[in-house]
Amino acid sequence: MSEVSLVVNGRKVSGAVEDRTLLVHFLREHLGLTGTHVGCDTSQCGACVVHVDGKAMKSCTMLAAQASGSTITTIEGLANGADLHPVQAAFKEHHGLQCGFCTPGMIMTATDMIRRHPEGLDDATVRAELEGNICRCTGYHNIVKAILAASKTMSKASRSKAKKAA
């Protein structure tokens, strides 16, 4: 058994887990954060993507013990109270989901992608960056549309913030 302690969505959590416990199972079963999904369980589909110390990672391919000491953000931690995160809002607006199973992973990957491309995104880059996320409804067109829209909204927001600061 390992004693793990992490900060998940801004909250300090700890617990004793079997060493083989995957991070995704710790999040879902120990913390009840079932927004993070297990899709393929073979590291390919990306439904389990969360942010570990600010970077998108597959929580089904990582032990909870490995993550101990880290700061984690899951899909539950994105929205600001009742206000959806711009990426969530864009997925809603552009109908970027069908059955919704892959959506938490798509949104966590998209948020990470937008953060790493402050210069903006284009269709080809979004599709290449979605390499590790599979939508079995094959609804990629609207997912890509939503990510491009969110990227624009977020860069506009950060520009106007910068303007205000100046």
Added chain:
Amino acid sequence: MYSVNYHRATSVADAVKKIKTGDAKYLSGGMTLIPAMKTRLAAPSDLVDLNHIADLKGIKVSGKTVTIGAATTHFDVAKDEKLKKVCPALSALASHIGDPAVRHRGTIGGSVANNDPAADYPSALLALGATVVTNKRQIAADKFFKGLFETALKDDEVVTAITFTAPAKAGYAKFPNPASRYAMTGVFVTKGKEGVRAAVTGAGDDGVFRSREIEAALAKKFEASALEGVSVPSKNLMADMHASPEYRANLVVVMAKRAVMAANA
């Protein structure tokens, strides 16, 4: 996954001490080992996590000499500006391993120590004439890769860094398997002081190898046109549901052409 005991190493010396527990394995990014344990293809009794050893992380470039810490992630290799200046081919290779989430965790040391016959890094190390630095010694890439998932590493030996001299020209091209994105065939070519080297991954049935045919043709002229009409024997190439040895032999030439074009670009 079978039950396992997790240990976090604080230093290389600590890791070497902890590896002596039961049937232990080193864990770096875990992008291969954890999936292998989940499917029970691997079942170590203990894991020694190398990911929290600060000494194993980071990239140093001094002149043409590059040193990459073993626990440096593919993402960090891909984005390093100093490396991009002296050996952009290696940055490009790292930026196409797996997917973004895998690149955030997977490490160069883990990839090299695992020596998957379809991994990208082994071909780069072999073509760059790189040296694998361990806690005990320095091993030339030519002597390091021993076959499928086999390396010259001893049981308790830890890869600490990869070092090489950036060649004048280098390029990599791979034909990724459409599902796994592992190289069905990948070729890394270099032209440096000691001549031309071309290493092939994803194709050999004994893992990464140097192609004498490609090297001989490129030694005459380091251009894609030099590879027109060159054929690579299909003997000792891999056969699986994705491609026959003959198909891979052809891919070696095609990928070598693309790699040379990238190197000359």
